[in-house]
Structure formats: C-alpha cells, structure tokens
Amino acid sequence: MVAINSRFYPVKFLAIILIVASSANIKAQEEISLEDDLRPVWEAGIFAAAFNSPEYPAADQSQTNVIPSPYFIYRGKTLRIGEGSIARAVAIDKSWYELDLSLSGSFGANSDDNIAREGMPDLDFIFELGPQLKMRLAKIEFAEHGKGELFLNLQTRSVFSTDFSGMDHRGYVFQPEFKYLQRGWLSEKTALSISLSPTWATEKLHDYFYQVDQDFVTEQRQLFDAKGGYFGTRLLLSVSFNATQDIRVFLGSSASMHGGAANENSPLFLEQNTFSFSAGMVWRLWESDERVAGR
Structure with missing residues (x-):
C-alpha cells in the first residue's frame, strides 16, 4: 500500500529543507565531485523531487513524498552546506x-495510515548528528568512461525525533559505508554513485520502531521488547545527467536488507527486504565566479 503525503504545513518546512540537503540521492544533483574538480564556492536554485520509501525500516507499507524547495550549496574551507548533508564543520581535510x-534527516509516518501501527504513536521526523571520517581508498582512470573513486566512510550519529513541539533522543547509530563514485559513466556529464552501508543501532532507536508496550497490544500485535544491535544493510544506486546546462536530473533506487536484524521477530517487523525510489531535478539559478577544487 502506498500513501501520498502532500501536506505542507509551514511548521514542517524546516524538515523538508533538512531532508533535501541530507538525502543520499540528492548527492546526484550535481556532477560527482572528484578531487581535481573546479566547482563554484556557492550556488543556489530550485529543487523538486518525489520519493517513495517504506514508512519505517522493515515496514510493509510505503509513502510517497513530493518536495519542491529552494536549495543552497556552500563549499567553504571549514564549513560546507548541502551536497549530501545539511551542514558540515570540517575539522580535517586532506587529499x-x-x-x-554532519546532520541528516528522514521523513516520519502517520500511524493512522499504517495497518501494523494503528493506534500507536506517530513516527516523527528524525534527524541525526555526529562525526564521520571519510577515507579515499582508490582512484581509477578509465580510457572511455571517465574517472572514479572508492571511499570508506565511518559514521557515528546521535538520533533525535521531533514533532516540532518537542524533541526526544532516540539513541545512536554506527554506519560504515563503502561508496563508489564515477563521473563520465556513459557520457561526460553522466554521474554514477553506488554505496553499501550496514547499520547498527542502540536499543532506544530499535524501541522507537519495533517495541510494542502493553498499552498497544492487540490480537494481531503481541507484546514485544526490542533490543539493540544490527539494523540492516542498504544498497544504493543513483545516476544523474544534465538536461540543460543549468538543469540536472537524477534517478535513484535503494534496497534495504533487514535479514538477521536484532528485532526481526517484532510484530512491527514485516518485510526483510524493502525498496525505495526517487526522481527529481535541480535547476541552478545563481553561482559564484570563484571556484574551488576537491570540496
């Protein structure tokens, strides 16, 4: 079942901006940045996209969110905004x-629209804050298909949920990620990104998604005490290309594999494998004359 989420309350505008900036697929909005690229210090424009994804990890229902939004990217020496994270305070930047x-965000879900969670509290907007170490493992030159790079990103984040009237801490995640980036995959302006990222989380985050307390027990939903541990692994593929000089189109899909997860016996854990899709465009309207390399 797919739910279309078209609500656009002003109080949620910040959440939309956070998701636009942090979505992994949005990194395909621009040509993939390699070490020797020269790019504007800042740029701004319009972003529009549609996302279809599970309502929560291992859910059997999905939701579609349509987002129109302004976007802004800044590539400073120590402060960077956009391109895969809302804001990054860079402590060390070597070759x-x-x-x-980094800070990232994800959509919430209305439990009234989800059969498995009916009668339970809604899942609020989630954002994560924490350090990450990005290491370049290899650089590859192709005779006919551009250049590529392989990275290992080690990410640890503190997780929070909010309904914009309050905020709750939801534990911590550890997410190592192998990522391959290639520019010039099919043509000079085509970019390819592939990543594989297993995730582990503390008990509080697993509780948020999978625990069933006595107050919410039904004939179909038994009592369940969630525990911390392995969350799942995501495989992400995204492709982007230029429609015009200033308009870039991206397509993305991901598979989340939850087999062997710590709470696969929860009545709220319904699908071992789930899939997400996205499509959108970025229209760059303004950019700086000054250029920087490798940021």
Missing part, C-alpha cells in the same frame, strides 16, 4: 581523508 560533523 585522502576528511573528518567532519
């Missing part, structure tokens, strides 16, 4: 590794 602080 083969980078240490920074």
Whole structure:
C-alpha cells in the first residue's frame, strides 16, 4: 500500500529543507565531485523531487513524498552546506581523508495510515548528528568512461525525533559505508554513485520502531521488547545527467536488507527486504565566479 503525503504545513518546512540537503540521492544533483574538480564556492536554485520509501525500516507499507524547495550549496574551507548533508564543520581535510560533523534527516509516518501501527504513536521526523571520517581508498582512470573513486566512510550519529513541539533522543547509530563514485559513466556529464552501508543501532532507536508496550497490544500485535544491535544493510544506486546546462536530473533506487536484524521477530517487523525510489531535478539559478577544487 502506498500513501501520498502532500501536506505542507509551514511548521514542517524546516524538515523538508533538512531532508533535501541530507538525502543520499540528492548527492546526484550535481556532477560527482572528484578531487581535481573546479566547482563554484556557492550556488543556489530550485529543487523538486518525489520519493517513495517504506514508512519505517522493515515496514510493509510505503509513502510517497513530493518536495519542491529552494536549495543552497556552500563549499567553504571549514564549513560546507548541502551536497549530501545539511551542514558540515570540517575539522580535517586532506587529499585522502576528511573528518567532519554532519546532520541528516528522514521523513516520519502517520500511524493512522499504517495497518501494523494503528493506534500507536506517530513516527516523527528524525534527524541525526555526529562525526564521520571519510577515507579515499582508490582512484581509477578509465580510457572511455571517465574517472572514479572508492571511499570508506565511518559514521557515528546521535538520533533525535521531533514533532516540532518537542524533541526526544532516540539513541545512536554506527554506519560504515563503502561508496563508489564515477563521473563520465556513459557520457561526460553522466554521474554514477553506488554505496553499501550496514547499520547498527542502540536499543532506544530499535524501541522507537519495533517495541510494542502493553498499552498497544492487540490480537494481531503481541507484546514485544526490542533490543539493540544490527539494523540492516542498504544498497544504493543513483545516476544523474544534465538536461540543460543549468538543469540536472537524477534517478535513484535503494534496497534495504533487514535479514538477521536484532528485532526481526517484532510484530512491527514485516518485510526483510524493502525498496525505495526517487526522481527529481535541480535547476541552478545563481553561482559564484570563484571556484574551488576537491570540496
């Protein structure tokens, strides 16, 4: 079952901006940035996209969110905004590794629209904050298909949920990620991104998605005490290309594999494998004359 989420309350505008900036697929909005690229210090424009994804990890229902939004990217020496994270405070930036602080976000879900969670509290907007170490493992030159790079990103984040009237801490995640980036995959302006990222989380985050307390027990939903541990692994593929000089189109899909997860016996854990899809465009309207390399 697919739910279309078209609500656009002003109080949720910040959440939309956070998701636009942090979505992994949005990194395909621009040509993939390699070490020797020259790119504007800042740029701004319009972003529009549609996302279809599970309502929560291992859910059997999905939701579609349509987002129109302005976007802004800043590539400073120590502060960077956009391109895969809302904001990054870069502590160390060398040719083969980078240490920074990142923030990311994800959509919530209305339990009234989800059969498995009916009568339970809604799942609020979630954002994560924490350090990440990005290490370049290899650089590859192709005779006919551009150049590529392989990265290992080690990410640890603190997780929070909010309904914009309050905020709750939901534990921590550890997410190592192998990522391959290639520019010039099919043509000079085509970019390819492939990543594989297993995730482990503390008990509080597993509780948020999978625990069933006595107050919410039904004939179909038994009592369940969630525990911390393995969450699942995501395989992400995204492709982007230029429609015009200033308009870039991206397509993305991902498979999340939850087999062997710590709470696969929860009545709220319904699908071992789930899939997400996205499509959108970025229209760059303004950019700086100054260029920087490798950021």
